[in-house]
Amino acid sequence: MRFKKSSPPPKKSHPGSSRNTDRPRPNPRETLEIDIEQLSHEVRGIARYRGKTLFVDNALPGEKVKARITASRAKFDEAVAIEILEPAAIRQTPPCPHAAECGGCSLQHMAPQAQIEAKQQILLDQLQRFGKAAPEEVLPPLTGPDLGYRSKARLGVRYVKPKSGGKPELVFGFREKGSNNLTDISQCLVLPEAFSALIPELKQLVERCNTRRHISHIEVAIGEDTTALVVRHLQPLTNEDRSLWLTFAQVHDLHLYFQPGEEAHKAWPEAGPERLAYALPEFGLTLQFHPQDFIQVNFGINRKMVHTAIELLDIQPKDRVLDLFCGLGNFTLPIATRAREVVGVEGILELTRRGQENATANGLANIQFQAADLTADFTRSPWARGGFDKILLDPPRTGALEVVRNIGHFNASRIVYVSCNPATLARDAAELIQRGYRLSKAGVMDMFPHTTHVESIALFERQ
Template sequence: MAMLGKRRPARPASGHSGLAGTPGGKGVHALSEDSSPLVIERLAHDGRGVAHAANGKTVFVAQALPGERVDVAIHLTRKRYDEAHIKSLLTTSEQRVTPPCLHFGRCGGCDLQHLNIDAQRAHKRDVVRDLFARQGITLGDISSIQGSDQGYRRRARLGVKVDSQGGTHLGFRAAHSHRLVDIEQCPVLVDSLQQLLTPLRELLQTLEAPRQVGHIELLATPSAQVVLVRQLKEHAPDAERWKAFAQSQRVTLGTWLGRETPTLHWDGAPPVLEESLTLDGQPPLALSFAPGDFLQVNAQVNQQMVAQVIEWLAPKPGQKILDLFAGIGNFSLPIAAAGAEVHAAEGNPAMVARIADNAARNQLVVSGEQGDLSDPANVKALLATHRDSDALVLDPPRIGGEAICQALAHHRVPRVVYISCDPATLARDAAHLVHAGYRVKQVAVADMFLHTAHMETLVLFEVDGV
């Protein structure tokens, strides 16, 4: 089971490249010269344009927008559909904008920068609506939770590669590929992290053993800027170079040293890593975390998500609320601060301890337990023990919380707030809840990952009759 105490698993490859292919290259099949232009009908869930060729076959076109007429080259052929990229844009959608990043189309990170922000957000709401409709669930209004469209990402992992000529490269992976794309800028990174890109690149050029650097993680908190280096094998002269870099850039340096079971070493005192939550009517909360703990990349949107959950639940003294996949206490602590009695469950024992520590630091009481939340027997026992709960908060990893939603048919909790990073597994689990007698009361889509097809979705369910 993928635990919330670690980074959520990457989205499985869909088989869609998402990148412009190279005509004449391997796996590329260019359309004939006399082929008719395609008209883009809509966007697929992953943000690519959908069209139909003259023979009726579906064609997914990277970076194409609804209403546009395009000449394309096919770079991947499947039995039921083709994948293509634009050769020539014949008409342009009013929703098309100039991508703010010079690496757009090569870096796999932000694949919707050619679509204006309002249209991006509308597309994400449409995706949620469509996935629920496929499960037979009709949604009403869907609200939006949104933040800044630039400089929002406070955490990133940069790949490092040394080529056959000895050149050192720093950047992100191309979409659905291990190929590293050099980056000079990243507009979605918070400014303090973006300013480290050039100095990091310059430092890598000076290392004696750059092949021993696996990757570099960047993390920004209100009190610290952290650079974590994945060092496969110790190299003393390069270690001194990293220390000098940290001093010159005024960042905290950590090194994950070793290949199989790396250990973390700090250059000096470990930094204070905290997630800060400030919610109306509550004193500020400080949630401590460690490298490797799950932390939402967008602090502004995360705070709004927490506020939305609090608004929906309106927790009061005397109420009992379950928080499943509770992580570092992102929802547990604000709910407890409102006076409710919170019991948190996690698959990762380290996170159970983290929640207890964070509760104590904020002078709150949150009980907790460790258990496999994908195991139906464990889930049934948990719900049976807490059968008097007034509400349940469910924030699973990408695989969803199917065992929990199935168990709620037999151990119903009056209200359920489900926070999901994958709308497909959310819709699947929502069908279980609806069949168990729940109804959808509220839906919000949080634009946690601007310029990408990814999103967070929040749904409030209530049992019929409540």
């Protein structure tokens, strides 16, 4: 597959500015028949229409589709395919009945193998475009089940007046594609089947609550053997409503949390810590987390990812390892089972405390957890003294530009970079290469099947 970079949003025009008015402007309600040539880096179909690039949702390369224009920009237009006249071989019937409206999974019309191949090509294209680099070896994609994989989600709750009039009705689900409106769902196939089956009952429960209009969303967090619900409410719940939720949690063996403000508080069961858990069996570890902590939501791919990261780091018993953006210790603890010492650094103090809890619970004494601003120069911090042999980075979507400009100070032999955004990985790769590293290996991980998210892992080795 070939990919094309999306054009940046144009600058707003001002009165008196010059504009090209010769080209006819598309009618937003216009439908047209077009041939899809390739995929964009957002995994949308690309066509040419009236001399402009047209990005088409729900369209795949090689297809002829009937599309409706949804937006017109200065340099490109946007559309959605409303009928597939000639389908591509990689098109499949979406497994979820809500796929056409729900924005949770926007690639269900594309076969899973084609999805991961497209994401791999996006990674390689971005590395070449923004990093002027290509890995010496492309790693095999890390894949797993494409349904029932997700351990966390947030279900919106909203009352909406029907277009035909009448009383407002409860809408319970995820955001629509390209909209802040919610799609009303009866199931979610990327959540475990046991929880997906509870969605109709959850909706009925909300409707029975006296304070139903003040419930904004419900979060679900699923551990290895426990599922928790967090009910976010903007006004205090009545005693009757609390009783309804408690009964529901008890009947379905759920942990229940109420969140009236910034913090959620456990309501059921009353005894025991506010923790769920997931396991990393290869390393003999169990990590605990609060239902609202950031974790990797695909446990199967996470286990494969941790294994791959440890393998790429090639940790030796004498190594001192630095784990940046360490969270609650997802990589830190496994590294500690192989290395002499590991320092985990995170910007959120509460997660470093959680990491230390996990280290203690797993009997690991060769770990330091530190809270620090990773956008600042940390190379002279007390915990950085003595240097590091290997480094792991797992930054947010914005990447780790400031970090990679500083870590050359340590002269580590290997750096493993786990990324959720190939564009910022590519940008940071260029910095690492400039500082004497080579891009040895890189590959993608199917952490979020049926979505456009591209997760990847890369190994940089000192020249």
